[in-house]
Amino acid sequence: MIAATGPEAWTIVVLAAPVVGSLAALTVGDALSEPIARAASLLTWIAASVLLALGAHQVWGSYFGVDPVSDLFLFLVASVYAMSTWYSRGYLAHVTAPFLTPRRYYALLGAFAFAMLLALSVTDLGLMWVGVEATTVASALLIVLERRPASVEAAWRYTLIASAGLTIALFALIFLYRATGTLDAFALAARPVAASLPVAIAVALALVGYGTKIGLFPMHTWLPDAHSQAPSPVSAMFSGVLLPTALYAFLRIYAVVARPVPAALSDLVILFGLATAVGAALLLQRQRSYKRLFAYSSMEVMGIAVVGIGVGGIALYGALVLVVAHAFAKSAAFYCSGNVLRRTGTARIDEVRDLRRRLPWTAGTWVLSATAVTGAPPFGTFVGELLILSGALLAGADWVAAVLAGAVILAFLGVNGQIGGMVFGSEAKGTAREPDPVAELGIPWMGLAVCLAMGLVAVPFLAPAIRAAALALGGAL
Amino acid sequence: MTDATTTIEGLTGLGLLLTALYLQSESFLDPMVNGIAVQSALLAALLGWLAYIDRSGELAVVAALVLLLRVVVIPYLLRAQIRAFRWRAREMRASQRVTGHALLAVVVAIVAWFLFQETLAPALPPLPGIALPFVLLAEGLLMLATRSNTLVQVIGYLEEENAVVYAGVLYVVAFPFLIEAVVFLDVLGVVLVSIILSIQRDVIGVPEEEVLEELTG
Numbered sequence: 280m281i282a283a284t285g286p287e288a289w290t291i292v293v294l295a296a297p298v299v300g301s302l303a304a305l306t307v308g309d310a311l312s313e314p315i316a317r318a319a320s321l322l323t324w325i326a327a328s329v330l331l332a333l334g335a336h337q338v339w340g341s342y343f344g345v346d347p348v349s350d351l352f353l354f355l356v357a358s359v360y361a362m363s364t365w366y367s368r369g370y371l372a373h374v375t376a377p378f379l380t381p382r383r384y385y386a387l388l389g390a391f392a393f394a395m396l397l398a399l400s401v402t403d404l405g406l407m408w409v410g411v412e413a414t415t416v417a418s419a420l421l422i423v424l425e426r427r428p429a430s431v432e433a434a435w436r437y438t439l440i441a442s443a444g445l446t447i448a449l450f451a452l453i454f455l456y457r458a459t460g461t462l463d464a465f466a467l468a469a470r471p472v473a474a475s476l477p478v479a480i481a482v483a484l485a486l487v488g489y490g491t492k493i494g495l496f497p498m499h500t501w502l503p504d505a506h507s508q509a510p511s512p513v514s515a516m517f518s519g520v521l522l523p524t525a526l527y528a529f530l531r532i533y534a535v536v537a538r539p540v541p542a543a544l545s546d547l548v549i550l551f552g553l554a555t556a557v558g559a560a561l562l563l564q565r566q567r568s569y570k571r572l573f574a575y576s577s578m579e580v581m582g583i584a585v586v587g588i589g590v591g592g593i594a595l596y597g598a599l600v601l602v603v604a605h606a607f608a609k610s611a612a613f614y615c616s617g618n619v620l621r622r623t624g625t626a627r628i629d630e631v632r633d634l635r636r637r638l639p640w641t642a643g644t645w646v647l648s649a650t651a652v653t654g655a656p657p658f659g660t661f662v663g664e665l666l667i668l669s670g671a672l673l674a675g676a677d678w679v680a681a682v683l684a685g686a687v688i689l690a691f692l693g694v695n696g697q698i699g700g701m702v703f704g705s706e707a708k709g710t711a712r713e714p715d716p717v718a719e720l721g722i723p724w725m726g727l728a729v730c731l732a733m734g735l736v737a738v739p740f741l742a743p744a745i746r747a748a749a750l751a752l753g754g755a756l
Numbered sequence: 757m758t759d760a761t762t763t764i765e766g767l768t769g770l771g772l773l774l775t776a777l778y779l780q781s782e783s784f785l786d787p788m789v790n791g792i793a794v795q796s797a798l799l800a801a802l803l804g805w806l807a808y809i810d811r812s813g814e815l816a817v818v819a820a821l822v823l824l825l826r827v828v829v830i831p832y833l834l835r836a837q838i839r840a841f842r843w844r845a846r847e848m849r850a851s852q853r854v855t856g857h858a859l860l861a862v863v864v865a866i867v868a869w870f871l872f873q874e875t876l877a878p879a880l881p882p883l884p885g886i887a888l889p890f891v892l893l894a895e896g897l898l899m900l901a902t903r904s905n906t907l908v909q910v911i912g913y914l915e916e917e918n919a920v921v922y923a924g925v926l927y928v929v930a931f932p933f934l935i936e937a938v939v940f941l942d943v944l945g946v947v948l949v950s951i952i953l954s955i956q957r958d959v960i961g962v963p964e965e966e967v968l969e970e971l972t973g
Contacts, residue, residue: 378956405935409942416945423956429970431956436971438953439909442946443900446893446916449939450923454879457928462935477879504971566973 286335286345290400292326293353294393297360301389309381313368316385320357320364323392327357332740334747344402344465347747351599352399352527354744355606358729359519360392363512366614366722370511373621378426390417391516395524404452404462407528408445411492414521415441422509433501433508440501444491451484451532464531468751471537478536479544485532486551492525494578495551495585496558503562506574507626511617514570518577518613519606526584526602530752533588538753540591548589553682555582560689568626569619572697573612576652579690580605580660586683587667594670595754599745601654601663604730608651608660611726615645618716619701628697632704638715642702644723649698651730653691659733761809762883765926768802769885771795772922773865776895776915780861783847783854785907789834792911792918796826799921806925818936822921825940826914830947834907837951841958847905857902861895868894880927889923892916906954910947917943 300319304312330345331354338344345353364385371381379387394417398410415438422434456462458477472478491498502522506514536544556579563575580601587598616626618641623631634642651658664687671680732738775795782788803819806812838845872887880886896919899912917939924936 403932403935405932406938409935409938412939412942413945416942416949419949419953423953426956431953433971435906435950435953435957438946438950439900439913442913443897443916446896446913446920449920450889450893452935453920453923453927454876456932457880462932475879480876480879503973508970562973568970568973571973 286330286333286337287339287343289326289329289333289335290343290345290353293323293330293357293396294400296320296322296326297389297393297396301386301393304382304385304389307382312382312385316364316367316389319389320361320392323396324357324361327353328740330354331744334744338402338465342401342403342406345400346465347744347751348527348530349399351603351744351748352523353396354741355523355603356392356395356399356520359516359606359610360388360395362610362614362722362726363516364388366515366617366719367510367512369716369719370617370621374425374510376426378423379420384421384424387417387421388513388516391421391513393417395520398524399527402463402465404455404464404528404531407464407531408449408452411448411489411525411528412442412445414492414524415445418509418513418517418521421513422505424510424513425508427508430508433504437501437505440498441492444488444498446488447491448485448488448528451481451488454478454484455481455532455535459535464534467535468531471535474536474541474544479541482532482536482544483547485529486548489525489529489532490551490585493522493529493581493585494555495582496555496578499555499559499578502578503571503574506577507568507570511570511613511620514573514616515610515613518573519610522577522581523602523606526581526588530588534752538591545589545591549586549676549679552582552585552587552589553679553686555579555585556683556686556690557582560686560693563690564693566697567628569628569631569697569701570613570616570626572628572694573609573616573652576612576690576694577605577609579686580609580652583664583667583683583687586679587663587670590667590670590674590676590679592670592674592754594667594674595752596746596749597663597666597668597670599663599749599752599754600666600733601660603741603745604659604663604733605652607726607733608648608658608730611644611723611730612648612652614719614723614726615641615648618719619645622716628701631701634702640715640717640720644720644727646695646698646702647727648723649694651727653694654687655691657731657734659730662734758809761806764805765802766884768798769888769922769926771798772892772918773888773895776892777858777861777865779911779915780895780899781854781858785838785845785847785905786835788908788911789831789838792914793827793831795915795918796822799918800827802925803921821937821940825944826918830914830944833947833951834910837907837954841955847903847908860902861898864894864898865891883926886926889919889926892919892922906950906957910950910954913946913950914943 296319303315330350336346394413419434419438454477494502559575559579566572584598587594654660654664779791800822807815868891872890896912896916
């Protein structure tokens, strides 16, 4: 039955469910908007899971299509979208005088997911750009939910910097179109072109343009602001899937270049990735806000993934493993951050202490999430980072592996040291004990479980899908 | 491509550059909105001319979209904001150093031109004004980076988007129509969201200390 229904139908469900859910949420009123949004996100997840299980590879019309790479990223976006939607209830309950009513919040959340899903299910690089740019339009107002001056400022910076960066990505498309006469990503991937000067310029401009949205150094400045000021379910979507969606758009342009990629071009990609990983690892050492801490951690992971793409081969496979595992783990970390924020009323690291007594279950989940996002064994993130380091060593890029290993260790110490301080540090003056929201830990645990399973076993459907995506992008296993 | 078309493309580029420099030297919002509307009108006229020469219906629609969205709708929205919040009518910080801004804009234009010649030019045909989209992009980025008034920053963003349209015309003549059309709608979305955020910024206020405290590091 499921197999008989083609990928086209399932993709339509993936795209239509969040749109219909958003429109319905807007029209039915605040009380019903939440169950409608939950149902829509669940339906999106089911359809995306079917596409992943089918290993769908099909093009229809001039602009739409899916392949193993898009199947994987669609599943990722749908998963985090569903988790964030289901987690939102408890979080919204504590927001006083929100900028958005619940129905508008859920409608924008659906629109945000739709923009990402659109970018992932089109074959045309121009429409892909439109999808990535539309994520800014849909998500900017979500950042302002709590109506604080800093959140408005963060949303403003995000809108301007991300949009300005994406303009450069549009320049990249103009160069690519001039060089190849088409913007069909699937056709170009099937017949990659030599890295002529216009194509190389297109890739370099795409790296800078989409790199702004990926959070690559030095175009990353919007990222810690937006991630830290957004409500936690939205922060999870930013870190878990928005950055990977922009990475996907860059991957599609990078895949246009015939293998082996000229050293000058791959070195440029590696350099940006290394600068980002090292820069973020240094910046996260002395953060005042735990949400900014996790934002810099996301930036570090994206830097490592970009290095994996630049190195290619097994490192590219590692980059995909890392991005998938990180999405689940980082979502869990942000959901736990939301619980901590609600119970302590502060995002400042120095004002949160003794969580192991005050919120033992949340604290435990938070510690595990923090170790997971920093690539500790036995989580999937560890496997991804290990593959990238191995790939760099196999490619003879010892110095890349050494610098990357340094960044990974530094980030591990920085994140876990500061989270450890909040969980195990002595109790601060005047802080009361609050009930631990144990019932709300189900969603973070789901994310953690997937990340853990990825490190321990070959997860059914997911592991083969990652392998297929890596092969489609020219990554050797 | 005819000599007349090449000349018109070059002259349009010159007009776009002059309006960009004019925008950099202004601190009053009304003339700046007029300036970006004129810049967009020049672009629409060029697209209209190319549509006429090539007998291209798609280019004609793109020209009409530029005219409708960037000459009429977006300037209207920006003017409505200026009318609603009169204190936005002049950027006070910039007004104290417009000469400096203008000089900086000229320096940035020259640097961008040289940078273009050294990096991107070899990949493109040697047409007059071929560097201008890149220079225009740099001017838009400069406006985003150096101005504090939110509406002025929106104008900087629009200038960048005009640079992309001009680049599309010069470098590939006709970018796929559907893409052009949807990009215009996306830009309109960004402008609308920017305006909402801009209002919130004024309504909620931006106490420097709190923002600095939370958005540093």
